[in-house]
Amino acid sequence: MAEFTAADLAVEDQYKLMSGAIIPRPIALTVTLGPDGPNAAPFSFFNCIGVSPPMFMIACSPKSGPKSGGSTGELKDTVANLRHHPEMVVHIVDFELRNRMNACALDYDSNVNEMEIAGFNTAPSKLVKPPRITDCRVALESRLIDIHEMGTLPYYVIFGEVVHFHMDDALVNDRLHVDPEALDALGRMAGNGGYTKITDKFTMPFLHPPGSAPPEETIAKAREIAKSDR
Numbered sequence: 001m002a003e004f005t006a007a008d009l010a011v012e013d014q015y016k017l018m019s020g021a022i023i024p025r026p027i028a029l030t031v032t033l034g035p036d037g038p039n040a041a042p043f044s045f046f047n048c049i050g051v052s053p054p055m056f057m058i059a060c061s062p063k064s065g066p067k068s069g070g071s072t073g074e075l076k077d078t079v080a081n082l083r084h085h086p087e088m089v090v091h092i093v094d095f096e097l098r099n100r101m102n103a104c105a106l107d108y109d110s111n112v113n114e115m116e117i118a119g120f121n122t123a124p125s126k127l128v129k130p131p132r133i134t135d136c137r138v139a140l141e142s143r144l145i146d147i148h149e150m151g152t153l154p155y156y157v158i159f160g161e162v163v164h165f166h167m168d169d170a171l172v173n174d175r176l177h178v179d180p181e182a183l184d185a186l187g188r189m190a191g192n193g194g195y196t197k198i199t200d201k202f203t204m205p206f207l208h209p210p211g212s213a214p215p216e217e218t219i220a221k222a223r224e225i226a227k228s229d230r
Contacts, residue, residue, distance in 0.1 A: 011153065016190070019044075024187025024196050028058050029091040029101055032081035033130040036111040039077040040104045040120070040133070042093065044188030045155075054162040055145065056090065059155050063107050077110050079147060079156045086144035087128035088160060091136035094184045095197050100135070101186070127164045137168035137183065 006014060019025075028046035032039050045059035063074045082088060093101045100118040108114060115122055115133060122131040125141045132139040141164035148157040171182050180198055187196045207222055208214040214222070 019188075020190035023189050027093045027101065027186050027188055028056075029093050029097075029104065029133070029136065030058060030078055031089045031091070031115070031130045031133065032078050033085045033087065034077060034081035034110060035084060037113055038115065038122075038131060039081055039110070040114040040118070041076065041078050042101050042105050043078075046090075049159070056140075056142075056160050056162070058090075058158040058160070060158070061153055061155055075156070076107075079158070080110070082144050082147060082158065085129060087130055088142050088144065089125055089128065089130050089132045090140040090142055090160065090162075091133050092138035092140075092183065093186045094137060095186060096184070097135060098186055098195065125164070132166060137171055139166035140164075141166070 004013075004017065009017070025044040026046055027042050027044050029040060029042045043058045043060055047057060049055040049057055058078075060076050060078060063076055078088075100120060103118040104114040106114075108117075115131075121134045123134050125132045125139075128141045128143065132141065140162045142160040142162050145159040145161050148159070149155075150157055167178070171178050173179070181201065184197060187198075188194070189196050205225070207225075208218045
């Protein structure tokens with residue numbers, strides 16, 4: 001098995017291992033509002049944190065990014081805009097929107113409206129000021145909780161709270177379960193231009209309700225099931 005001590009690796013090599021091993025990653029197409037108008041940018045260092053309230057995190061580097069092994073020190077527009085106005089709308093990107101999402105990924109000047117370049121349609125949000133993209137079937141109106149500056153590059157870790165959900169009717173049932181196959185969300189992989197989509201879905205047995213220790217017979221069943229992976 002190959003082994004690497006992180007402190008011995010160049011920044012770009014750390015990035016290769018992290019982005020190549022932690023996959024697939026969901027993509028947050030994030031709309032913010034700055035002094036020059038709205039901005040839209042996709043981020044794949046993104047995931048949910050928890051509920052009560054519903055929370056998520058997005059992490060981004062400065063504009064030069066980790067692949068170059070250095071930093072210009074210039075903030076990405078998303079971070080700068082959130083410091084100006086602490087609200088955002090996070091959209092989940094599906095396969096049909098892959099090219100329009102990709103058009104938003106360039107480091108445009110702050111006065112450029114990426115949504116206009118990509119041909120996205122927008123509408124006013126209900127509880128926050130940044131607009132939402134109506135072409136996206138999931139839009140999460142959100143307020144900023146905090147921004148943490150971490151590492152030597154550094155990275156900016158954005159913590160947000162969802163205050164209003166927009167979900168396409170075809171995605172959600174009466175019990176608020178989201179159909180992952182209907183959503184057809186993109187996932188980020190490693191390398192330049194590496195993405196994936198959901199092609200296989202399977203289920204595994206639910207062995208015991210959370211919150212209490214399983215009985216001996218359930219532990220024995222878990223041992224037996226685990227053998228099938230060996």
